[in-house]
Amino acid sequence: MSRGVEVNLDNVWIRFGDFVAVREANVSIKGGEFFSFLGPSGCGKTTILRAVSGFLEPSEGTVKIGGRDMAGIGPNKRPTALIFQNLALFPLMKVWENITFSLEVQGFSKVDRRKRADELLEMIALPDQGDKLPSELSGGQKQRVAIARALCAEPDVLLLDEPLSALDLKLRQHMRTELREIQQRVGITFIYITHDQGEALTMSDNVAVMRAGVIDQIADGQTVYDDPATPFVASFVGENNVFRGTVKSIDGEFAIVDTNRSGELAARIATSAKSNLKVGDAAMMFVRPEACNIAPDDAPGKNRLTAMVKHEEFEGQIYNVFLEGSEGKEIKMSLVNIGQNRQSAEGKDLTLEYAPEHAVVLPAGELASE
Amino acid sequence: MSAVQILRNFFEKNGIGLGTFLLVAVFIWVVILIILPQLSMLDFSFRHHLPPPEMGGPKDTYTIEHYKYLVLGAPGADTSYNVVDLGVFGRTLIAAVFVTILDLILCYPLAYYLGQSKGGGFIRVLVLLLIIPYWINEILRAFAFRIIFGDSGLINEVLLTFGLINDPIDFIRANVALYAGLGYAYILLMIFPIYNVIESLDRNQIEAARDMGAPWWRIHWRVVIPYAKPGISSGCTMVFMLSAGALAAPQILGGPSSLWFTQIIYQWFNQGGNWPRGAAFAIVLLLTCIIIVLSMMRLFKVKIGDIGK
Numbered sequence: 046m047s048r049g050v051e052v053n054l055d056n057v058w059i060r061f062g063d064f065v066a067v068r069e070a071n072v073s074i075k076g077g078e079f080f081s082f083l084g085p086s087g088c089g090k091t092t093i094l095r096a097v098s099g100f101l102e103p104s105e106g107t108v109k110i111g112g113r114d115m116a117g118i119g120p121n122k123r124p125t126a127l128i129f130q131n132l133a134l135f136p137l138m139k140v141w142e143n144i145t146f147s148l149e150v151q152g153f154s155k156v157d158r159r160k161r162a163d164e165l166l167e168m169i170a171l172p173d174q175g176d177k178l179p180s181e182l183s184g185g186q187k188q189r190v191a192i193a194r195a196l197c198a199e200p201d202v203l204l205l206d207e208p209l210s211a212l213d214l215k216l217r218q219h220m221r222t223e224l225r226e227i228q229q230r231v232g233i234t235f236i237y238i239t240h241d242q243g244e245a246l247t248m249s250d251n252v253a254v255m256r257a258g259v260i261d262q263i264a265d266g267q268t269v270y271d272d273p274a275t276p277f278v279a280s281f282v283g284e285n286n287v288f289r290g291t292v293k294s295i296d297g298e299f300a301i302v303d304t305n306r307s308g309e310l311a312a313r314i315a316t317s318a319k320s321n322l323k324v325g326d327a328a329m330m331f332v333r334p335e336a337c338n339i340a341p342d343d344a345p346g347k348n349r350l351t352a353m354v355k356h357e358e359f360e361g362q363i364y365n366v367f368l369e370g371s372e373g374k375e376i377k378m379s380l381v382n383i384g385q386n387r388q389s390a391e392g393k394d395l396t397l398e399y400a401p402e403h404a405v406v407l408p409a410g411e412l413a414s415e
Numbered sequence: 416m417s418a419v420q421i422l423r424n425f426f427e428k429n430g431i432g433l434g435t436f437l438l439v440a441v442f443i444w445v446v447i448l449i450i451l452p453q454l455s456m457l458d459f460s461f462r463h464h465l466p467p468p469e470m471g472g473p474k475d476t477y478t479i480e481h482y483k484y485l486v487l488g489a490p491g492a493d494t495s496y497n498v499v500d501l502g503v504f505g506r507t508l509i510a511a512v513f514v515t516i517l518d519l520i521l522c523y524p525l526a527y528y529l530g531q532s533k534g535g536g537f538i539r540v541l542v543l544l545l546i547i548p549y550w551i552n553e554i555l556r557a558f559a560f561r562i563i564f565g566d567s568g569l570i571n572e573v574l575l576t577f578g579l580i581n582d583p584i585d586f587i588r589a590n591v592a593l594y595a596g597l598g599y600a601y602i603l604l605m606i607f608p609i610y611n612v613i614e615s616l617d618r619n620q621i622e623a624a625r626d627m628g629a630p631w632w633r634i635h636w637r638v639v640i641p642y643a644k645p646g647i648s649s650g651c652t653m654v655f656m657l658s659a660g661a662l663a664a665p666q667i668l669g670g671p672s673s674l675w676f677t678q679i680i681y682q683w684f685n686q687g688g689n690w691p692r693g694a695a696f697a698i699v700l701l702l703t704c705i706i707i708v709l710s711m712m713r714l715f716k717v718k719i720g721d722i723g724k
Contacts, residue, residue: 100622121628133619137641146637147627198627 049077049234050111050124050201052097057106059092066092068258070106074236074251079228081237081245084255085281085413090238091206093255097236098204099123111201126200130207132191134179140190141166141175147198165193185216192227202234209244221247242282246270254278256411262317272405274317279331279405281413286337286376288330289409295324300406301347302330306370311347312404327409334365336403337378340396348404351396352376357389368395460695481695500679500696507676508703510590511659514597518654519647521598522605526646527639529606530613531621545603557596557667564592564668588670596668597658604657605650612646613639648717652708659704676700 052074059067067089074080082090095101096108099120108115110124120127126147134143141162142149148158159175166172169189171182179187188208195203205224209217225248228235239245245252246266253263254277262274273279280287290304300322301311312330314322322328340349352368355375359365363379370376378397426434461477469475485504488497532538548556563569564586571583586592616639624634640647665675680700683693712719 098626100625120622120626121630125626127623127626129619129623131617131619133617133623135620135624135638138637146624146629149637150628150630150633194627 049075049232051076051109052080052202052234052236053107053109053112054093054097055107055109057093057096057103057108059089059096059101060104065258067096067103070260072253072260072263074234076111076234077232078250079225079235079237079248081239081249081252082255083239083242083245083252083282085240087257088255089258090240090255094127094204094206094236094238097202098125098127124201125204126195126198126202127204128191128195128206128208130210132187132208132211134187134191134194136179138179139175140171140177140179140182143179143190144175144194144197146194161197165197169193184212185220188212188220189223192224196227196231200233202236203228205235205237207239207241209239210241217244224248246282254282256281256413272316273331273407274315276329276331276407276410276412279329279407284334284377285331286334286370287374287412288332290328290330292322292324292326292328292406295322299401300328302328302406304330307350307352308345309347310350310404311401312406313402315405315407318407322406322408328406329409329412330404330406332399332404334377334379335363335381336399337376337397338380338399339378340398343396346398348401349396349398350376351394354390354393354395357391366390366395368397456694457698459691460698462691464689464691481692482699484692485696485699500676503674503679504676504700504703506673507659507700508707510594510675511655514594514601514658515651515655517594517598518602518605519651522602522609522650523643523647526606526609526643527613527635530610530616531618545606548599549603553600553663554667556600557664560592560596560599560668561587564595585670587668588672590670590673593665593668593670593673596664597661600661600664601654601657604653608646608649608653609643610646612643616642644715644717648712648715651711655708656704659700 052072054070054072057067057070058065070093072080072093082093084090092101096103097110097115099115099118099122102116115123135146138146141159144162144165145153145158148161153161162175163172166175169192171186171189174182174186179190182190191208209220209224212220221244224235224237228248237245237248246269249266251263251265252269254261254269254274256275256277262269262278264272264274269278269282273282276287279285288302288304288307288310290302290310293301293303293309295301295314298313299311300314301309303309310330312332340346343351345351352370355367355369357364357366359382362382364382366378366380367375368378376397428434429437460481461479463474463476463478463480465472465474485497485500488494488500529538529541551559561568565571566583566585568586570586571580574580575583620638620642621634624638629637660677661675662677662681665673665678669675669678676696677700680693680696683689683696687693
């Protein structure tokens with residue numbers, strides 16, 4: 046199969062009337078990369094996908110696939126294949142006809158098409174299912190058929206619009222692995238749209254996190270998680286405890302934030318904020334639940350805070366401890382269950398501590414809404 | 416499940432009041448308004464044409480003379496077949512097929528547009544415009560068409576003014592007015608069933624086909640039309656049946672030399688006072704239409720159950 050080609054968005058704006066759906070998107074996706082757009086619904090990620098697939102033209106800027114400007118080239122002429130959110134299998138065609146529809150369009154004979162369909166059915170582990178109708182397949186099987194149908198055209202870029210969202214949890218997790226495997230096998234560029242950070246982080250080489258038409262950060266999954274570029278990314282990707290306040294002092298990599306309710310806390314300054322964060326700025330400090338621990342003693346510190354435990358949750362591999370937070374929100378702490386019987390601390394004060402290098406300071410900004 | 420059990424389930428599901436109403440309404444509709452009148456017509460068609468005093472008398476026996484008449488003509492006629500009536504019969508059916516095809520060609524793109532555009536207000540106005548002709552009664556509509564297509568009608572006037580023709584075209588004689596009038600009268604019955612089906616077609620399927628490189632005609636051929644088939648066949652069935660059975664439009668808009676088979680039936684019933692013969696002709700028309708529709712459905716692999724959807 047063809048190796049993946051690169052996809053570039055240069056200064057892409059997409060407007061619908063007065064509404065700006067995508068604002069100044071600059072993305073470069075390498076050939077053969079698994080790239081995800083991650084964001085809440087309505088953030089413009091599907092719009093970007095439609096601009097890449099050719100169903101809409103950007104109002105400004107260029108979309109390039111394999112270095113070629115795609116302006117004026119319709120979806121039927123682009124080297125992309127799209128997997129729709131609802132899969133959009135043709136209900137009245139048999140599975141094998143569905144899979145080889147692109148070959149039918151190109152005028153291949155029925156014998157050739159059937160042969161190719163059987164190969165692809167073999168690949169997606171559904172041999173002998175070719176003569177069924179899509180409605181006779183299970184959700185996961187339909188999913189695979191949609192993938193086979195898209196791959197049959199041998200596209201340079203495969204676009205996936207939240208294709209796993211209709212599946213149940215177990216199947217979704219299984220399909221993640223499977224998609225990743227298929228991508229590595231065929232080696233083409235995958236562009237994946239999702240609102241599920243778990244999907245984005247597990248499968249992608251790189252993730253673009255979007256908020257209301259703007260791309261906040263493009264980086265690999267670990268960077269997005271550990272070193273978010275904006276408060277939105279910090280709060281949207283994974284769970285985070287947020288403390289609002291002002292920057293009290295800056296010492297090299299670290300800053301001390303005078304938080305509104307929880308005293309002074311120290312944290313690492315996020316890479317994106319290093320050059321512009323100043324003393325006195327409104328800031329937000331983020332600590333992830335799993336970065337918190339119970340302090341061995343009650344001594345105060347710049348990386349400690351004391352609060353009452355409101356309730357605890359046992360989740361199997363972890364305990365979640367919810368402390369009475371500032372600003373009406375609870376502070377969540379996740380402790381790994383390593384086998385010792387924990388005594389519940391509900392209703393008592395508890396001092397938690399964290400390593401300042403595992404917490405992040407950012408200039409105050411918009412958070413992801415729950 | 417036994418019949419009693421089905422009935423009990425039916426009443427448990429719908430309640431006594433609604434259940435009774437449904438049963439009675441359907442019974443009246445099917446038995447009293449459909450089956451009984453048609454059975455009596457069928458009975459009529461097999462009887463001799465007798466003056467009222469002799470009805471029920473010894474001469475009132477069953478016969479197939481009226482069916483024979485339609486095929487063979489009057490006993491002792493010069494031709495061995497009833498060329499006139501059979502000719503009209505055949506022409507009527509062909510013309511009805513023609514009107515159906517005309518409406519289908521006109522309506523499919525319209526219904527597709529209506530069904531797939533997500534617009535609100537503008538689309539509703541369009542649909543409303545389609546209903547307006549139905550506010551006007553059939554006779555008025557037919558005469559309006561006579562005026563439009565007449566010798567000094569709108570169309571001829573426009574063509575003459577622009578010098579496209581030198582003499583007015585006789586649209587009435589050429590049956591153009593008739594086809595246009597019939598096609599126009601039943602256009603909604605074609606649009607709505609197709610529109611209904613296409614509206615429920617997932618837009619993504621069209622986009623998926625486009626994404627896989629299909630040109631517009633193949634998208635229609637492989638995706639939209641197969642999906643719309645139940646709607647298309649129900650529209651075609653209605654337009655065909657109603658065109659073949661139309662009376663007012665052919666009477667008013669038909670050319671002097673062209674007769675619709677319904678007009679012959681009407682003459683037997685009304686002017687001829689020969690109800691048995693009229694009934695026999697009508698039954699032949701009905702059965703033929705049903706056979707045509709059923710064989711078309713078989714040809715295009717449409718199940719009767721699909722049409723109801």
